[in-house]
Amino acid sequence: MERKLLTYEEKDTWIDKLCGVTKLVFFLCWSVTSMMTYDTRVLIVMLVLSLIIFKISRTRWDQVGSVFKFILLFLIINIIAIYLFSPSEGVKIYGTETILYGTGRYALRAEQLFYEFNIILKYFTVVPSIFIFIVTTNPSEFAASMNRVGISYKVGYSVAIALRYIPDIQGDFRKIRNAQMARGIEMSKKGRLVDRIKSTTAIIFPLVFSSMGRIDTISTAMELRSFGKHRKRTWYMARPLMRNDYLVIACSVLFMVVALTVTYIDGSRFYNPFV
């Protein structure tokens, strides 16, 4: 079959067999830790761990590759922007100034490089965990687990349905793109970038309209089958938490506590190699 980006795929791994709620707890602990800490030691440990987990989850590159490239683009824009707007941010944080090259406002400083290196690390610790979470969590279980951690099932369901529609919308996208290319709208790499950006509107319009049609149908179908009747609902796919689930949840929480303690023990969220 054609490749499907960022969609759930059943794989026979222990990660796959965990409850959705376990994965959600892990994902939340992991992201919180990664967002709070600027401690390079913690970040490097997290990076190594996330690569190992990525490997164990057997997530394939073609499931996430193009999204990853897209995020990478953002990362590059992000670090360039930091440099442009605040080229001596690192100096403020670490309290020393080591000029490596050049003079004036845009002089290249070791502190700045180190600071931006930490930001890159943060991206690389969070992104794999997002991917793993999405491609190993059965969307229907996803809604059930969000409900379990206290989020309204309506919110959970709308997210789950959005996830489920990703493959359909990708299919529509491909169909529309093909038809528009046959009409002569250049979308291959041969065309100029400006033309290609312009021509994407030729896909977006039809795509939005056909997706709105889908939304209309599904909401009617849900309404007619009493979605939202009670404040609670039961779940066909609900699974009880198993030994592995408790272990993973415990490890996640423990890891978060340890990582944040290590980070804040010296009173700053930054690890300072310069003093």
Next chain:
Amino acid sequence: MKNCVIEFVNFTFKYRTQIDPTLHDINLRIYEGEKVLIVGPSGSGKSTLSNCINGLIPHIYTGEQKGDVLINGKNTAETSLFDLSCMVGTVLQDTDGQFIGLTVAEDIAFALENDCVAQDEMKKRVDEIAGIVEVGRHLKSSPGELSGGQKQRVSMAGVMVRDVGILLFDEPLANLDPATGKKAISLIDDIHKKTDTTVVIIEHRLEDALFCDADRIILVEDGRIAADMTPDELMSTDVLVRAGVREPLYVSALKAAGVKILPEDEAGQIDTLHVEKHSDRVRSWYHKQPAPPAPVYGDEVLSVSHLSFAYDQSRQVLDDVSLSVRQGEMMAIVGKNGAGKTTLANLICGFLQPLSGEIRLNGSDISPLTIKERGEHIGLVMQNPNQMISKSMIYDEVALGLQVRGVPEDEIKERVNKVLRICGLYPYRNWPISALSFGQKKRVTIAAILILEPEIMILDEPTAGQDYRHYTEIMEFVRDINERTGTTLIMITHDMHLMLEYTDRAVVIADGHLLADGTPASILTDDVISDRAYLKRTSLYDLAHACRIDDADGFTEAFINYERTHSRGQHDGT
């Protein structure tokens, strides 16, 4: 006297966004255990009627109403949609769009989950219902992977799981190939008999829907009930034709032969029809028909030889398909959903690359051509016009293909105007596309392809979901294009009427193989081919047989030719 479960009392309804009421003064009673068919052209109000039964009106679609709708004696305006949905189960038209659960089991369980049924009981109930509709083996599959017929079963299970007393089917046949449609109708019939539910079917494909007997047919026309009678009585009138609903073909053929059908002929179904006393008349009519003119074509424009394709090693989608298309032909590619029809079109257009085999256009191999270059010779019109239209004005949409090719503005203007005239859209050239009807949008997409002056145009399901009037409008337009411009037309379809009435040749693809290549009449009168291609033998065959006409194929062609020449007269000037 049985209980009245659905009752409309002097009911009038106007949507909030519309000026005139969609339904006028409806009085209707449907009794417990009845099976009722509601027919009518698009825009007649039959869908509105169905939305009133399941409570979407007035709870979701608001408007002004006079009079009452009572379901099991309860006024829909005063009963919540949740309570109504426990009494009326609705199976929507779009078999793909209505799936909510990720697996079949979850989808069936959805309503139970919302009712807070405990997990054990839910599983028991799902197994039981899945058994009734025979999808037990697929509980863990994703609904999207199932065949069209199985999908329909799953959606039925999803509403039957709550023990509803009334089952409402909104155009159950719209997305099914003829053979699957036939099975769906028998399944509905089966459930109706087994469970004693009241069944209401909204459909415009009357002949297919009548495959199993119905107690009554209600014809809706312009928001009013134009007829409410048994199928046998209805066939003896001409209200269907006047309302723009297609009669069963055998009924049209009988009428063409000058037979006056009476209720006691039991013409509601071909199996019950008493044809003996009319057979002489039909035979003599047949012998008087002129031989259909043999179509004339030009040279070969497209040849496909030994074409094979697979997404991966395990599943061959097309296997060694060869065919030749001549200039000016109107040809149909038919076969069940997923047989490989669309794949063939995608290969011809260059969206996919073949595993082996060759495609030649005017004698030269097209494999080096890009999608864009092929698009100048072979145009593709997608099934849903909304998937093609990217501009807001008609002129811009049609001009797009020339603009991106750098054609000078003067020439574009001239060519767009010419195409708009051919397509009957010239008066609307400065209109926004959003103001057009579905059929007119379809014309815009055809015009947008025609402007590139392709030798071949491929139309994917050009009439899917269209009622008889719009079907005729689109197809007459397409035929006109073929006659005026000599464009070769290849239509991917599973509409048997379309292939009979508008094509000279049908290529049947089944499970990736080319199964047959011949006249539509010969294919639709051949049981073996029809079965394998998930088509249905045309009722004209049965009529010919019953009238002791040996050449059923010839009879079918003669009748279609008669229809063509006569309907031509009616449609000229529109």
